[in-house]
Amino acid sequence: xxxxxxxxQDCIRLxxxxxxxxxxxxxxxxxxxxxxxxxxxxxxxGDFITAPEVxxxxxxxxxxxxxxxxxxxxxxxPFILAELGPGRGTLMADALRAGASVPGFVQAxxxxxxxxxxxxxxxxxxxxPQDVTSCEITWHDNIADLPALPGLTIANEFFxxxxxxxxxxxxxxxxERMVGLQDDALCLVLDxxxxxxxxxxxxxxDAELGDIVEVSSARTGAMTELAQHIxxxxxxxxxxxYGHGRSAVGDTLQAMRGHKFVAVLDDPGQADLTSHVxxxxxxxxxxxxxxxxxxxxxxxxxxxxxxxNQRAQMLQQTATVEQAAAIASALLRLTDQDQMGQLFKxxxxxxxxxxxxxxxxxxxxxx
Ligand code: SAH
Numbered sequence: 001x002x003x004x005x006x007x008x009q010d011c012i013r014l015x016x017x018x019x020x021x022x023x024x025x026x027x028x029x030x031x032x033x034x035x036x037x038x039x040x041x042x043x044x045x046g047d048f049i050t051a052p053e054v055x056x057x058x059x060x061x062x063x064x065x066x067x068x069x070x071x072x073x074x075x076x077x078p079f080i081l082a083e084l085g086p087g088r089g090t091l092m093a094d095a096l097r098a099g100a101s102v103p104g105f106v107q108a109x110x111x112x113x114x115x116x117x118x119x120x121x122x123x124x125x126x127x128x129p130q131d132v133t134s135c136e137i138t139w140h141d142n143i144a145d146l147p148a149l150p151g152l153t154i155a156n157e158f159f160x161x162x163x164x165x166x167x168x169x170x171x172x173x174x175x176e177r178m179v180g181l182q183d184d185a186l187c188l189v190l191d192x193x194x195x196x197x198x199x200x201x202x203x204x205x206d207a208e209l210g211d212i213v214e215v216s217s218a219r220t221g222a223m224t225e226l227a228q229h230i231x232x233x234x235x236x237x238x239x240x241x242y243g244h245g246r247s248a249v250g251d252t253l254q255a256m257r258g259h260k261f262v263a264v265l266d267d268p269g270q271a272d273l274t275s276h277v278x279x280x281x282x283x284x285x286x287x288x289x290x291x292x293x294x295x296x297x298x299x300x301x302x303x304x305x306x307x308x309n310q311r312a313q314m315l316q317q318t319a320t321v322e323q324a325a326a327i328a329s330a331l332l333r334l335t336d337q338d339q340m341g342q343l344f345k346x347x348x349x350x351x352x353x354x355x356x357x358x359x360x361x362x363x364x365x366x367x
Contacts, residue, residue, distance in 0.1 A: 004033035004269035009181060017178035017189055020253065021163035021218065027268040028161060029116060035269050036117040036161070042087050047257050047272050050157050051240070051299070051340060052091035055330035057315070059094025061306040062238060066095060066152045067102035068361055069236050069350075073150055077108035079235070080151040081135075084114045084143065084222070085158035089127030095154070096128075096135065111137045112146055143225040153226060153237040159282065160241050160274040162218040166251065167195060169211045177212070179265065186265040200247070200281075211249040214275055220285040227289035227349055236350040236360065242343045243277030245296050252276035279347055286349045294348040294363040300341025302362040303334055 008026060012018060028035045041047045051058040066081060073079070083092050092111065099105045111128070115121050121139055128137055140146065146153075166177040173194035180189035200215045207213070226237050243252075255264045257271035264273060283293035295302075312331045316324040335341045348360045 002033070002267055002269060004030055005186065005267065007033070008179070008186065008268060009184065012179065012181050012186075017180035017191065019165050019176060019178055021165045021216070023179040023265075023268070024163035024253075024273050025218075027271075027273050028163075030269060033269045035272060036120065038119065038269070040088065040119050040123055041272055048259060050087060051334055051344070052087070052094065052156065054333050054340075055327070056090075056094045057308055057311050057327075057330065058303070058334060059091040060098035060311065061303060061308060062091065062154055062156075063095025063098035064102070065238060065306060065361055066154070067099045067105045069152055070105055070108070071102070072358060073234060073236075075104060075108065076150040076234075077104065078110050078149060079108055080112050080146060080149050080153075081109040082112040082114065082146055082151055082153040084153065084155040084226075085161065086113050086115055086124050087120060087157075089113075089124035091154065091156055092124070093127045106135060109135050110147075110149070111135045112140060112151075113137065114140045114143055114146070116141055143222055143229065146229055148233050150233050151229060151235040153229075153235070154240075155226075155237065156240045157274075158241070159219050159222065159239060159277045160243070161272075162216060162222060164214045164216040164219070164253065164275050166253065167213050167215070169207045169209055171209065174213075186268070188265070207249060212251040213249050214252060214278065216275075216278070216281070219277065220281055223282045223285040223349075224289050227286040227291035230349060230351055231290045234351055236348060239279075239282065239347045239349065240299060240344060241277040241279075242340075243279055243296075243345060245279050245345060247278050247280045250276075277345075279345055282347065290352060291349050292352045294350070294360055296345035296347040297363060298337070298342045299344035299346055300335035300337060302346040305362045305364060308335060 029037060031037060042050060042053055086092055096106055113124055167174045168177055168190060175190040176195060178189050178191050179186055200213055230236060252275045253264050255262045255271040255273050262271050279296040286293045312327050315327050319327060333339045348363060
């Protein structure tokens with residue numbers, strides 16, 4: 001059995017069942033055995049592939065989005081270009097390369113990366129060599145550590161990795177789903193106590209017996225910090241993730257290993273553990289902090305409005321036949337409704353004032 005599973009079992013024997021949020025936090029972030037702490041999980045040889053790893057077009061268009069917003073902010077110099085959970089650094093490298101076409105943008109940027117994994121910090125350093133980016137790069141553990149400067153922040157598949165709690169409706173009320181032990185194996189159990197306070201609006205509404213709701217103070221807390229940074233210093237953020245636009249009931253906790261779904265309690269620390277992002281909850285957190293949220297819109301619609309079809313055609317003009325086919329298939333993967341185009345969504349967060357009457361690119365109503 002793996003060391004993290006043994007550690008979690010010992011904790012449960014000593015303290016009783018733990019909330020799913022603690023299980024998720026330990027499985028992903030345990031200082032020694034946590035999934036993200038000990039490996040680079042991305043790419044074909046890893047467990048999952050993200051949009052920036054599918055094609056350079058993704059990071060390039062996001063870089064141009066940031067450059068456009070920077071100009072709309074009055075081209076502050078310096079400003080911070082931040083990314084939360086930058087993975088291999090691919091998105092930021094592509095964004096800076098494309099952003100360099102806008103005079104002054106890269107020169108004014110200070111790159112700040114919020115990343116807890118030492119392995120991925122090393123990959124990010126390698127993807128962003130000083131001589132190529134000509135930007136200063138600083139790493140942080142927390143959003144709250146970002147310096148007080150105007151900023152633009154990107155978060156692709158960051159929020160889905162932050163821990164959630166689950167509650168299930170029973171005859172006598174809502175109970176928290178916990179990770180417990182049965183015959184020395186990890187299993188999901190219901191906390192016998194009825195939750196005294198309703199942690200989400202959704203629970204107050206009529207729910208069917210057995211319905212599950214998910215709440216995440218880690219996610220709303222991260223969004224609150226991000227929105228506060230934007231309100232206090234001006235700027236904006238782009239959040240891309242898979243999830244739902246409106247809060248809804250359902251168990252969306254999932255584990256992925258080797259590009260396949262696996263059981264969430266099998267081999268903790270050896271599989272990616274995520275759940276769908278509740279964009280309504282994020283938008284409400286941004287609103288409560290005084291910022292304004294746009295969207296979410298489907299990733300396909302967002303990238304199409306930003307010109308991904310034209311960018312693909314441009315790249316294909318100088319490509320070999322094989323490369324052109326790979327570009328076409330990446331385009332489809334990123335934008336098709338049955339692939340990443342609809343399940344993945346994009347939300348922008350901005351200050352209430354700077355963007356009045358000025359909807360960010362990608363969020364315009366289609367005619
Ligand atoms: N954005 C990248 C990687 C997504 S995977 C891409 O699109 O390819 C999730 C990323 O978030 C990883 O870099 C992981 O190490 C980081 N991460 C997970 N939990 C974190 C936390 N609590 N604080 C900071 N970074 C975190």
